[in-house]
Amino acid sequence: MNENGLKQHDRVLTMDTINPHVISVEYAVRGPIVQRALQIEKELKMGMKKPFTEVIKANIGDCHAMGQKPITFFRQVLALCSYPDLLEDKRFPDDAKSRARRILQACGGGSLGAYSVSQGIEMIRQDVAQYIERRDGGITCDPDNIYLSTGASNAIVTMLKLLVSGEGASRTGVMISIPQYPLYSAALAELGAVQINYYLDEDHCWSLDVNELRRALQKARTHCSPRALCIINPGNPTGQVQSRQCIEDVIRFAAEERLFLMADEVYQDNVYADGCEFHSFKKVLFEMGAEYSETVELASFHSTSKCYMGECGFRGGYMEVVNLDPDVKAQLTKLVSVRLCPPVPGQALLDVVVNPPQPDEPSYGTFIKERSDTLAALAEKAAITEEILNQIPGIKCNPVQGAMYTFPRIHLPQKAILEAKEKGESPDMFYCMKLLEETGICLVPGSGFGQREDTYHFRMTILPPKDKLKIVLGKIQEFHRCFTAQYS
Incomplete structure (x- = not known):
């Protein structure tokens, strides 16, 4: 019986009748590691003692969740579009107001809700x-x-x-x-x-x-x-x-x-x-x-x-x-x-x-500075990530030429590979789960993205603020040293 008083065989939709293609779907970016990370966050809030005080989700390219600030002009225009009464507010620049009016005129009934x-x-x-x-x-x-x-x-x-x-x-x-x-x-x-x-x-x-x-x-x-x-x-x-x-x-x-x-x-x-x-x-x-x-x-x-x-x-x-x-x-x-x-x-x-601010518009200077600062910070963090990861024995990181991630190769001791396989896990999943449990850092194992046989990787975003990124990389460095020593 279930909570609704139905016998199991009374259900129309079961694992036997579900679309089989759905069962074959996997999405590592929000897979088992992330589910465990969310659970650990709840445990921390409940006062459970851990070797860390927070979970750092370096698994996904979610810029603002990692502390990146919104571009002021974009949010001003969206605020004006969402609440047009603000078009009379003198705190908003004229170019943001003109953009908002133009967008609203193109919307049904002059509303984003249409x-x-x-x-x-x-x-x-x-x-x-x-x-x-x-x-x-x-x-x-x-x-x-x-x-x-x-x-x-x-x-x-x-x-x-x-x-x-x-x-x-x-x-x-x-x-x-x-x-x-x-x-x-x-x-x-x-x-x-x-x-x-x-x-x-x-x-x-x-x-x-x-x-x-x-x-x-x-x-x-x-x-x-x-x-x-x-x-x-x-x-x-x-x-x-x-x-x-x-x-x-x-x-x-x-x-x-x-x-x-x-x-x-x-x-x-x-x-x-x-x-x-x-x-x-x-x-x-x-x-x-x-x-x-x-x-x-x-x-x-x-x-x-x-x-x-x-x-x-x-x-x-x-x-x-x-x-x-x-x-x-x-x-x-x-x-x-x-x-x-x-x-x-x-x-x-x-x-x-x-259609961002143009040089003759009041928001242009702020927009260019925010855009340039954001991209410059990402470039700096890309270089830091490559440099520090390549200092860790057993990790090899290619240059982060673009995007928001690194996908370094990790050398895992044979003993760790065998233990992972005994548990029915891919070795890099085993590695990333232990990293999460011991440091609070959430990465995605390379097996979730595909990789050549007998190679192991993880994907990590470069998005955390520079100071926090250095902490993350330092923790990975110490964890990898201990992990290698434990399983050598």
């Missing part, structure tokens, strides 16, 4: 298109090719839904990088698609080699129908920034093999390393000439959650589609219509991100 059209508010899509044109040096962007979304994640999953079809050997295969962001593996599992792994080259700063793409593709064609290639640039969890030559090679490969390109570019402002530069796939595609720009199908994604904004909770984002079949595009529009519309406050935030 639904928008399913593709997103037309004025905001026009602003996004103009932003892309500026970013890409004047290459034309059609607002009708812009789809606003609930963060980038929602748009990525929507595009995968369009791509996945077939059964058995004809099932759609989607190429994803290993290590990868677990959204991709989770979405493919939920949709019943085939995940095609291609490995990034850890020995060369997580670079992408087209020969590895060919190897993975040829192997996959024996059991599925490969149709799409997903790229994350700058990389998550690996923090690499692809060169222009690499992007050109990938585009040629996609054209030769007739693959749909999906470019996840949500960290495009997060580039720190000397000699590295962000190149959008759209820009490179069009600069390669009509042979590619008129044939290669591309969907690219951006978000308000990362870069210098870090506004994860507003769930703002967009997708641009290029060379999409008109009939398929109609189906895409139908599919997004089922969800009515993306969150309108997120759309409003996206508008000020792509």
